[in-house]
Amino acid sequence: MTVELLNHRAEGPDSAPPLLLGPSLGTSYALWDKVAPELSAGHRVVRWDLPGHGGSAAELIGPGATVGDLAALVLALADALGVERFAYAGVSLGGAVGLHLALHHPERLTSLAVVCSSAHFNGAAPWRERAALVRREGLAGLADGADARWFTPGFTVPRLVRDHRDADPGAYAACCDALAAFDVRAGLGRIAVPTLLVAGREDPATPPAHLREIADAVPGAALVEIPGASHLAPAERPEAVLAALRSHFGEGAARLGMAVRREVLGDAHVDRAQARQTPFTARFQDFISRYAWGEIWTDPTLSRRERSMVTLTALVAHGHYEELAMHVRAARRNGLSPEEIGAVLLQTAVYCGVPAANSAFAAAQRVLAEEETGDGT
Known part of the structure; x- marks a missing residue:
């Protein structure tokens, strides 16, 4: 018997470290369109659709669903792709899935980034009301107000608004059920994987205080606030999100690359290069350490x-x-x-x-x- 999987898109070399990207409620994996191709230069990037969103079947989820149910679907996808351990980044509901994985399946994660999300979503009542509304009236009304919930004034991504309008109402409502039941504040101190929190400074749905709450509770966690970003930061401020994720997920390659660079070129040369570094050249120096020395020169072939x-x-x-x-x-x-x-x-x-x-x-x-x-x- 074939088990139906979440719809997904894979990018980057199969031999690269795997990185799974989760979407927010109402969007598809197109949320990561301006970030995933860049991340795929150094990772095997797999972005997935929520049930009833994008290309994923609505039947994968039902009334009373939990974030744990969604996490199980993500693990089933990883298993089907032969991915044992992976880095993970998710937005909003996708970020909640990442927190669940870090708490209940830490052996599967190498690192975690939680983007414009929360350890709780302001109580169950608003989400139960939204679920009832969607089951009764569909998604047209909510989609009309998506820009105000997702972006700063004057900004929009028509593809994402269209994905919201085209989502399956029953699956969307079931995702609302999952958000209603989600609250992992009591367990945050047990998260042991390297964790990054990314907040949109203009986000009304999960404001920076929600991300700061997680950062304060998770040992060693880091927090980045992105100016001019609302709830869907990867779509509105992709360059800033990309820089934060590269720094977090690529830290090992950069550190290894710098060590190899020093071994091959010598400390004196590298020290001079670092001393000459400016904000203008910093990304280039990072590129050299991360890719030339951290990946090419470390390849044992x-x-x-x-x-x-x-x-x-x-x-x-x-x-x-x-x-x-x-x-x-x-x-x-x-x-x-x-x-x-x-x-x-x-x-x-x-x-x-x-x-x-x-x-x-x-x-x-x-x-x-x-x-x-x-x-x-």
């Missing part, structure tokens, strides 16, 4: 010796002789002898041209001479 040979050749081919000098020093740290470096540069004379190799030999000779006299850094 090639040894560091082999990577140095490839790098020297590429730098000669493009005439980057200042960078070449730096990587001649790196090649020596990676175990290449002067004779081996010379052989690599001789190879470039055949395939990159004699003038390029001539300049490369001159740059390399200066570095090797400095090494002999102890003047190199």
Whole structure:
């Protein structure tokens, strides 16, 4: 018997660390359209639709549903995709699912980001009233007021408003039942996975105080407030949300990348690069540490010796002789002898041209001479 899964979209390489993205009530996975493609550069991103929303079947949920029921559907999706442990970020109801997973299935999470959400949603009564209204009258009226609930004045995302209007009323009402019953304040202190809280400073539904309450209770949690963002921050302020999530989910790669960068290039060079860093260049420096050094140079497919040979050749081919000098020093740290470096540069004379190799030999000779006299850094 085939079990129906939540509708989902996967992006990024299958070998990358998995990251699941959860939506808010009334939206689809399109909520993450301006964030997920960027995150997929370093993650296997899987974004999913709530039951009765987007492409997910309404029958996956029923009256009296709980956030735990939704979390079970997310775990079933992860299991079907062969994902044992994953990072998770969710907005509003999707964030509540993340909190439930962190409390009841911590062995499945590597890290958590809760975006414009809460440990409780202001009591059961308003959600029971909304569920009854939707079961009685459908979603047209609520969809008409979506912009005011979701965005700052003058901003809208027509696709998300359309998704709200097209959602299944019964499944939407069941999600309201889940929000009515949700309150995990008493358990927040037990959450042990690395946790980030992201608040929209203009959010009337889950204002910053709700996120601050979680941050104060979860050991080691961090809180980021985004100016000019209301309830659907990933749609309204995607760049700010992306920066926060990259910092949180990519911290391990950045830390590892910086360590490898220092091992290969030397502390003196990296210290100089860091000292020259400005707000304008900070993201580029982060990119270099995270992707070039944290992912490419740590890939065990090639040894560091082999990577140095490839790098020297590429730098000669493009005439980057200042960078070449730096990587001649790196090649020596990676175990290449002067004779081996010379052989690599001789190879470039055949395939990159004699003038390029001539300049490369001159740059390399200066570095090797400095090494002999102890003047190199």
